[in-house]
Amino acid sequence: MSDLSRLSFNSQTAKHWPLPELIDAAGRGGLGGVGLWREPVREAGIDRVAHLVRSAGLEVTSLCRGGFFTAADAATRQERIDDNRRAVEEAALLGARTLVLVCGGLPSGSRDLAGARGMVADAIAELAPFAGDHGVVLAIEPMHPMYCSDRSVVSTLRQARRLAERFPPEQVGVLVDAYHVWWDPELVDELALLDGRIAGFQVCDWVTPLPAGVLTGRGMMGDGVIDLGALRREVERSGYSGLTEVEIFNARLWQRAGHEVLAEACRRYLAHVA
Template identity: 85%
Template sequence: MSDLSRLSFNSQTAKNWPLPELIEAAARSGLGGVGLWREPVQRTGIERVAHLVRAAGLEVTSLCRGGFFTAPDAAARRDRIDDNRRAIEEAALLGAQTLVLVCGGLPPGSRDLAGARGMVADAIAELAPFAGEHGVVLAIEPMHPMYCSDRGVISSLRQARLLAERFPAGQVGVLVDAYHVWWDPELAAELALLGPRIAGFQVCDWVTPLPTGVLTGRGMVGEGAIDLRALRREVERSGYRGLTEVEIFSTRLWERSGSEVLAEACRQYLAHVV
């Protein structure tokens, strides 16, 4: 198999695979890193996962997720900021380069989109110095506009860039997820403007017709509409030198063994990304 050292495998792609087995298989396959989610890390034990990753010689390219800053009242918003502080501390302990921010949608019953975006900006402003002190970059993830109401009121690379630029680059950056940004007619220009603020690069594919469960119906790399190789080249032309992380939410993949999914992800990455 060709070089996979610039590939990272996100644990959500094989969400039922125990982390110790996933980490060992990623290292054995020659990958450069893994992306992790907080819940399985907590179930396994954060100290144990940190030890396993270091012993395997892998990078932790991302920890997911922080964010969900939008809430109907001040007490709930405070709870979420406090949880994000804990997430930053977890990322630092794991050696994660970034904490991914799924910023949150409209609070229940609200139509105040500008107000929700203001909550996101205020929360990041409070958390950014804390993240910087811990050596963790808060990676704003702009999400496809179809998620604006329930998951992410930051909907484009431009929005994410303008928000990130309010803070030092060592504190706040932007996660480029192919699934969410591939459609953007300003994609290449925005990537160039982001430059060193690109804090991570994730790939999966957009399949049509859209499945009923849009969130969990993403495609394996290479089976959909996104020109992932061209996007990877644009990201790297903008100065990104990190790993490419395969993150796929798919009920079809979750029914299969983790080792099969990892092997297919490696093949498709070599065929459609590098």
């Protein structure tokens, strides 16, 4: 098999694969890294996972997730900021280069989109110095506009860039997820403006027609319409030198054995991304 050292495998792609087995397989397979989620890490034990990752010679390209800063009352907003502080500390313990921020949608019962975006900006301003002190970059993930109401009021690379630019790049950056940004007519121009701000790059594919379960119907690379190789080249032209992380939410994939999913992801990465 060709070089996989620039590939990272996000654990959500094989959701039910125990982390120790996943990490061992990724290391033995010659991958460069893994992307991790907080809940499985806690279940396996954060110190244990950190040791396994180091022993396998892997990089933790991302920890997911932080964010969800929007809430109807101040007490809940503060609880979420406090939880994000814990997430930063967890990322630092794991040696993760970034904490992914799914920023949050409209608070329940609200139509105040500008107010929700203000909550996101205020929370990041409070957290950014703390993250920088821990050597962790807060990676703002702009999400496709169909998720604006419930997951993230940050919908475009331009929004994410302008928000990130308020802070030093060692504190706040932008996560480029192919699924969420491929459609953007300003994509190439915005990537160029992100020079030094891209904190991570994730790939999967956009399948048409959209499945009924949109959140868990993302495609394996090559199954959809995104020119992932071209996007990777633009991301790297914009100064990104990190790993490419495969993160696929797909209910059918989750029913398969983890080693099968990893093997297919490696093949598809080489054929459609590298």
